[in-house]
Amino acid sequence: MGGGRGSRLYPLTKDRCKPAVPLASNYRLVDIPISNCLNSGINQIFVLTQFNTASLHKHIQQTYKFDGFGRGFVDILAAEQTGDKESWYQGTADAVRQNLHHYNLRDDDLVLILSGDQLYRMDLEELARQHIENAADITIAAKAMPSDQVSALGVMRVNPDLRIVEFVEKPKDPAVISSLVLGGAARARLSDKSERPYCLASMGIYLFSGKVMREALADHSQTDFGKEVIPGLLASKRMMAYVFDGYWEDIGTVGSFWECNLTLTDPVPPFDFFDDQNPVYTHSRYLPPAKLNGARSRRVLMADGAIVDDSDLERCVIGVRSVIRGGSRLENVVMMGADVFERPHDLARNHGLGRPDIGVGANCLIRNAIIDKNARIGAGCRLSPQGLPEKWETDALFVRDGVIVVKKGAIVPPGTVVGE
Template identity: 35%
Template sequence: MIFGKYGRVLGIVLAGGKGERLMPLTKYRAKPAVPFAAKYRIIDFALSNMVNSGLFSIYCLVQFKSQSLNEHIERGWQFGNALRGRDYFITAVPAQMWTGERWYEGTADAVFQNLHLITLFDADRICIFAADHIYKMDIEQMLQYHMDTKADVTIAANTVPASEAHAFGCMDTDPSGQVIKFVEKPKIPPQIPGKPGFSYVSMGNYIFERHVLEEAIIEDNKIETSSHDFGKDILPRIYNRCRVMAYDFKSNVLPGIDRPYWKDVGTIKAYHEAHMDLLQHPSDLTLYNPLWPIRTVSYSDPPGFTYPDKGQGCSVVGTLRAEGSRVLGAIVHRSVLSRNCVINAGAVLEECIVGQGVVIGENCKLRRVILDAYNVVPPNTVIGYNPEVDQKKYHVDPESGVVVLGMPKIQLRRNFG
């Protein structure tokens, strides 16, 4: 793609946020490195979309607690020798104080601090994408739309019911799709022309013409009151100065069995819901489309195993399982079992997300629990059946009621993230 009719296209993945709303899953790692769907990490979706679309020149701007994120990118996302070079790279870029002694202060500031990388790559246009969303999208189609409409900036737009749009950056568009207003989290969201009751919300994915990007973020850097954020500062300031187009995500067609699905998994509620969406069959979000694979690091784990231990029957239904997960005489319904976890005899799990290396003791009863990696749950533990008891002992997400057991102390864990 980068050598074709689109000119030189650079991918920038914004992966340097604090991820506070996803605590305690972000206590020891960056949000894009949070595990997802038994064997992936959240950033794998953004990176797979780029690579599947033929975009191979990617900088990931990283910052908070980025060790495991950096290692994941290094282990799983490198091109072989034959390809490695100026136009084929996926590189983690931490804040390096090029522009003063400060960290990335916002998404736009993160790009501002790396403007020299855009110059060195000699980019014509730049795809700036968030790292914390679960979705599948052919970026080449968005790029084609950007070129066809002669846009300066194109924003990927998801259609949601107007009643739900107030939580996002919202766009008002004319019938041609040109953005005539951009407001972050408005009380009364604008509706799509010809589609009453629905609004366009920004997915946090943008394509910029290089000169437009450079001018906008250099200007923004000089504004002291700015929070230096694309959604809050840059887009509301430029939509009436240059040609900003909304790209309808629902018009993006992937080969094979995929249907449009997008979710910002920045909160515990959304993170749990996205997993439950994945457990539907058929599901709008599928990991089984070989024509649009989600890629990740591969490990040499043993196969999964199910055994009717201690005379207890086994039942694993509607459940996603990674390599090395063992269910030994337990019942697991609508759950996610990550690599090398063990569910012991008599345990009953319902709508749980079980992290890598977790051990669930005998006769445990767990409902709607997220267990981060390496937790060991003693036999006979009951979680998720009595909110008052849970609140005294565990982290209960106030929005969804989901209980989260954060990762235990990290000192003894080699691959802690």
């Protein structure tokens, strides 16, 4: 599913949809669910899109190409108006419903619904195996979360055999949360063997049989899986939980996106991009290696094509074709890079137009920031969110969740000082 507006990720989603947002210097968010599918032997994939989808479409078309013998595909199904309907996708369930005629579903087919904005690695073949062994109509992947962290999540109560018996959306009452705490054999499955109480939160990952999928979507007034369709089927369908005990992060806000990227610079990060048995696939760009001209770095991820002059980098994620000029210091910065290398004639044109070159200019100090693609930051700038109110905004900058964002393609004039 890649159709949401992603308003909580603004301004990163101003010109692109959530699944197209760059991740970990080399990838895009959509690469995670697609890679999980391919590594699990699933190669017939539909991507449902609606808002700001041009860059997502380009990325998928350039990346996921299959030979003609494996019958695999990654097809894009964009929202469309037809002679029969004039509305766009009204929710996750409505998006799937509007495209039912494309799937050619048989009753015994299995249909897996994934979100396009989560970071995790899951064996989806194991999920399907449990679904079949339990003779389930619907299986929902669930993450065990500490009970004091579930007030903003959809929480489920399960029987000892993991059959789901109740859903509670965003519980706030401590007594209700206490009643949802995992126990018995289900609690014993978790790797944390302490006495800490856990609840099962829905990950928004659903597995249906083809027949149940059609039945579930028959009521056109129900437009969302999590809020309407799934709770409405609880009494009539055999609904099971698949307990996932690995790393999972819902990258739905600017703050979570920024922190999730920076945790990847840890000596042993919570998500392993170096797992050659379960690789994360992305577009092959055929770029030259990164080039460091005297730079000093500590805990840095750096993509191909980056050029860093004599600068200091601490806890940074540096994207493809990034350019950081001498004398600059970056701390806790996610820099997404650029779409092109600027050649000498481009630099001469920039000079004539009086605008900075793409990248970070000389002698800048940037802290706690996200620098979106193709941004131009002039020499001598000082950028920090410190002291600025939430949602403070200019044409080039935006503050959200304690992070200052340099917008995509923005121009920050030389000598700009923002924050403390």
